[in-house]
Amino acid sequence: MSKNYKLEAKDVNAFYGGFHALKNINLALEEKAVTAFIGPSGCGKSTFLRLFNRMNDYIEGFRLEGKVLLDNKDIYQKSVQVDELRKAVGMVFQKPNPFPKSIFENVVYGLRIQGISKKGILEEAAESSLKQAALWNEVKDNLHKSALALSGGQQQRLCIARALAIEPSVLLMDEPASALDPISTSKIEELIYTLKDRYSIVIVTHNMQQAGRVSDYTAFFLSGELVEHAKTKALFTSPQDTRTQNYITGRFG
């Protein structure tokens, strides 16, 4: 192997029962870069994203063929503990899903379940992750208020802080801004821009402008196939495949 990638998919096929959701996908993702997955609804981009932290494991009838590598290690091997994997690969979901607990307890949840209960450590982790998620200044005086009282955009940044608190190296984002207003969206985008210095980020998005703004690389999916993967600028300015061109110029999808 000439180069070490952060995440790699090799000959990946995925099925929901009899439905062939991902078809023979090979893709390698750079470390500390933002990769965007774009494509129309149902093209398999979310399914593909959820392979990297094994969130599909819970879906009845889901089956995977091929290999998914994190730092060159197959994460679907029997010896891999799923909870360990998820400490390395954090995830932010489409709809903000804070726990019905205080802001503080939300952020430190990932640490608490690892058995960490020292107040000093938890407080430090909460502050640093909330700062990284650009939420600290808005909530620092109300850390013990319910997270459900926050606005949608704040809740989503809280979910990002919560994911960062366990210090992953990869952050998966499944349409993180699709349920938010434009101002909250731009805040999330700015955040992604600052986070890529420290994390390898994969973001699924419906919004092509967003992909163009935040990502270094873009992968275009269609009907379970990976059509094209290239530097974002290249993909949007000179797509190699006519299907990509049709999609980004808005001819379908």
Add this chain to the structure above:
Amino acid sequence: MTNAQLNRFKDKAFQAFGLFCTFFGLIVLAIFLLDILKEGLARLDWDFLTSLPSRRAARAGILTAWAGTLWILVMTALIAIPLGVAAGIYLEEYGKKTRMASFLEINIANLAGVPSIIYGLLGLELFVRQLQLGGSLLAGALTLSLLVLPIIIVTTREAIKAVPKSLREASFALGASKWQTIRMQVLPAATGGIMTGIILSLSRAVGEAAPLIVIGALAYVPFVPEGPMDEFTVLPIQIFNWVSRPQEAFLINAAAAIIVLLCITFMLNGIAVYLRYRQQKKVKW
């Protein structure tokens, strides 16, 4: 009559019919309550609650009966809640959705509909005879636990099912194990629903006479039970016994005992209603 007029008439007619149906049950219940209160309320005093049973109606009290009911209630709760909730959690969270699982599921739902006297016969054979527990509180509580288990299992599953998937995913994605997710997210969110089911099932258990008569609970127990192996009676059996006496005075006793039993079940139902309300409103203590 035009079509529109006819539709309006049908609408009005159904409204009237619905109103009648609503009040039908309520009125019957109200008449029953008034009748019981008129007969029994005067008999209800401190002595009645604290006296042992007697052959003379005027001296008879329900101390042993309500003490037995309380014992049965607590013991049934101690046995049925852990079993039912754990089984519900297992079936909903861990059990694979195989054909065997759906077979089990249907049977549990069916068990909830088995007449209580059948459970009494089962209890008689299994607990009273095979395990030689006799007509003890323990045998009674075990029998009633069988009776309420399916209800607790089903309501636990429903409550767990109602917890949004996003909450589970958030927990899993942060590296939580299944059990951590259940304990820290699913159960707290489902507690209101589970508690409601538990209390409603217990209030059913409190009102049961038939299965306990079958396993040999006695109508005349001249002492308050002191341990789980003691013989016992419960309010419904005491009421049943008094009602079957010919003397007027015992009927009045029965009415007074009914008031006490109704108070207990209304209280339990009240708690259940409150819990459901609190869950809907997400009111915090």
